[in-house]
Amino acid sequence: MHIDSILSEQEIAAIEKEVAKLPMPKAACIEALKIVQQHRGWVSDDSLQLIAQHLQMSTAELDSVATFYNLIFRKPVGRHVILLCDSISCYVMGYEKIYEGLQRQLQIGFGETSPDGRFTLLPNACLGTCDHAPALMIDQDTYPDLKPEQLEAILNTYP
Amino acid sequence: MEKPLTQYINPNRPALHLKEYERVGGYSALRKALTMAPKDITNMVQEADLKGRGGAGFNTGMKWSFVPMDPDIGTKYLIANADEMEPGTFKDRLLMEGNPHQLIEGMIIAAYAIQANVSFIFLRWAYKKAARLLEQAIAEAYDAGYLGRPMGSTGYQLHLHLHTGVGRYICGEETALLNALEGKRATPRLKPPFPQISGLFGRPTIVNNVETLCNVPHIVNNGPDWFKALSNSGDAGTKLYGVSGRVKTPGIWELPLGTPMDQLLEDHAGGMQDGYRFRGALPGGASTDFLVTEHLKINLDYKSVASAGSRLGTGTMVVLDDRTCPVGFVHNLEHFFAQESCGWCSPCREGLPWTEKILRSIEDGRGTIQDLEILEQHTIQLGPGRTFCALAPGAMEPLQSALKYFREDFESHISQKKCPWR
Numbered sequence: 001m002h003i004d005s006i007l008s009e010q011e012i013a014a015i016e017k018e019v020a021k022l023p024m025p026k027a028a029c030i031e032a033l034k035i036v037q038q039h040r041g042w043v044s045d046d047s048l049q050l051i052a053q054h055l056q057m058s059t060a061e062l063d064s065v066a067t068f069y070n071l072i073f074r075k076p077v078g079r080h081v082i083l084l085c086d087s088i089s090c091y092v093m094g095y096e097k098i099y100e101g102l103q104r105q106l107q108i109g110f111g112e113t114s115p116d117g118r119f120t121l122l123p124n125a126c127l128g129t130c131d132h133a134p135a136l137m138i139d140q141d142t143y144p145d146l147k148p149e150q151l152e153a154i155l156n157t158y159p
Numbered sequence: 160m161e162k163p164l165t166q167y168i169n170p171n172r173p174a175l176h177l178k179e180y181e182r183v184g185g186y187s188a189l190r191k192a193l194t195m196a197p198k199d200i201t202n203m204v205q206e207a208d209l210k211g212r213g214g215a216g217f218n219t220g221m222k223w224s225f226v227p228m229d230p231d232i233g234t235k236y237l238i239a240n241a242d243e244m245e246p247g248t249f250k251d252r253l254l255m256e257g258n259p260h261q262l263i264e265g266m267i268i269a270a271y272a273i274q275a276n277v278s279f280i281f282l283r284w285a286y287k288k289a290a291r292l293l294e295q296a297i298a299e300a301y302d303a304g305y306l307g308r309p310m311g312s313t314g315y316q317l318h319l320h321l322h323t324g325v326g327r328y329i330c331g332e333e334t335a336l337l338n339a340l341e342g343k344r345a346t347p348r349l350k351p352p353f354p355q356i357s358g359l360f361g362r363p364t365i366v367n368n369v370e371t372l373c374n375v376p377h378i379v380n381n382g383p384d385w386f387k388a389l390s391n392s393g394d395a396g397t398k399l400y401g402v403s404g405r406v407k408t409p410g411i412w413e414l415p416l417g418t419p420m421d422q423l424l425e426d427h428a429g430g431m432q433d434g435y436r437f438r439g440a441l442p443g444g445a446s447t448d449f450l451v452t453e454h455l456k457i458n459l460d461y462k463s464v465a466s467a468g469s470r471l472g473t474g475t476m477v478v479l480d481d482r483t484c485p486v487g488f489v490h491n492l493e494h495f496f497a498q499e500s501c502g503w504c505s506p507c508r509e510g511l512p513w514t515e516k517i518l519r520s521i522e523d524g525r526g527t528i529q530d531l532e533i534l535e536q537h538t539i540q541l542g543p544g545r546t547f548c549a550l551a552p553g554a555m556e557p558l559q560s561a562l563k564y565f566r567e568d569f570e571s572h573i574s575q576k577k578c579p580w581r
Contacts, residue, residue: 070326087246126246130403
């Protein structure tokens with residue numbers, strides 16, 4: 001596992017840019033968590049401690065923030081994160097069939113990572129793509145109007 | 160029919176960049192606003208009766224008028240609430256992806272009216288394209304001197320920052336949003352004090368929805384009477400209405416406020432898909448009461464929808480069809496609300512998971528007739544005035560109306576010991 005004992009120069013520069021916009025350093029802690037997660041994939045206990053020290057706040061306080069937000073990952077995730085919308089419009093339009101398809105293809109359920117470390121599958125609240133339901137996101141990309149038979153081709157584009 | 164908000168939004172071409180936006184009159188409202196006294200802009204918006212488009216429907220100008228205007232008051236903030244996470248809602252996405260400068264111009268005018276010098280857009284994480292386009296547009300506005308530099312003879316200047324969230328529906332609640340922006344857990348705050356007096360970092364703050372702010376330049380350009388005349392009802396302006404579910408052409412349309420429900424469903428959403436019948440709809444997102452067939456003729460304005468026992472909410476409708484189980488539908492909603500409860504107050508933290516579990520057991524054929532009474536008690540115990548914020552009362556709206564309109568479906572699950580749709 002990739003554990004750095006210090007924040008990288010890039011991480012610090014990005015965090016400081018956010019700190020500059022706000023009246024006190026710790027107000028930038030969500031931005032800092034996002035930045036470190038972007039560089040390291042997730043936020044380990046070690047990373048958490050580094051951020052807390054940098055922002056002059058306690059690790060416990062930072063963890064209380066980190067664990068509140070579902071898109072800050074406090075456990076390792078796969079190289080790609082799949083967020084499947086399970087909210088109402090996607091329910092009506094059949095997201096359950098998409099979920100079944102993903103389970104078949106990846107042999108994992110919600111909250112799990114494929115054994116090869118390629119994908120983590122998570123449910124997500126409404127993605128705001130309700131007129132093109134069902135929908136999912138993989139990393140930065142949104143896939144609307146999904147049909148189960150499209151899944152294989154879509155997943156193949158994420159090595 | 161005028162469509163001020165969406166006239167320059169065309170899904171088949173990229174959003175207007177700064178020069179194109181200026182060519183069609185963009186930022187002229189800002190120039191006009193800067194010649195006016197801040198108080199006069201607030202009065203104009205109040206007179207136009209621009210109601211908040213995020214769901215609550217409060218008069219925007221009146222909200223601004225609560226901000227202290229003492230010149231020595233110090234830092235004040237203006238925030239665009241772009242944390243669009245109400246299930247079934249996708250209207251602000253269109254405005255931000257389609258014409259980001261319209262939002263920025265609206266924000267600068269609003270900030271000038273309350274004399275705020277720092278502003279934020281609180282954008283939900285999933286809106287990647289909107290984030291990219293807003294970043295570009297903000298950079299263009301800085302380069303052009305609309306942001307970051309004193310403007311004209313007023314000396315007024317504004318900074319604008321984009322903050323993207325990291326999930327959680329509760330961040331859309333305005334005081335929870337303030338906590339999230341301060342780098343805290345997004346639990347709502349006790350009111351009073353209201354954010355207008357003590358908001359972000361304890362400073363006077365206005366939080367307005369994206370669609371609300373996008374209306375501001377048009378009101379400044381054309382005046383309150385023009386704005387009122389856009390509507391078919393007692394509520395002023397146009398509204399972005401959306402429809403999702405088993406209709407032929409789901410989508411978003413800018414229509415006069417007060418457009419009849421059947422017209423929205425038939426003329427715009429194309430009616431139900433073949434083989435599906437309409438059973439009901441949530442008129443304004445997941446936290447609004449069902450409307451059913453008897454309501455199809457009502458006008459979709461704040462007052463008429465309230466008289467029919469629901470709320471206009473965000474104006475984006477989710478349709479329930481006859482091949483979708485109403486119990487499963489409501490279970491899906493309550494699963495969402497239970498998951499998204501911030502856990503701060505007991506009725507919400509404990510009551511919503513209980514509600515979800517009962518609905519699950521009914522859907523799985525393990526329900527009893529007493530469960531319906533327990534659900535009904537929840538709709539009272541988690542109702543308005545009994546919780547810290549509006550999340551749990553909102554969660555009870557679709558449940559209480561489902562128990563009323565689809566009661567026989569709940570009962571058939573219990574008597575047949577299974578879901579008749581599965």
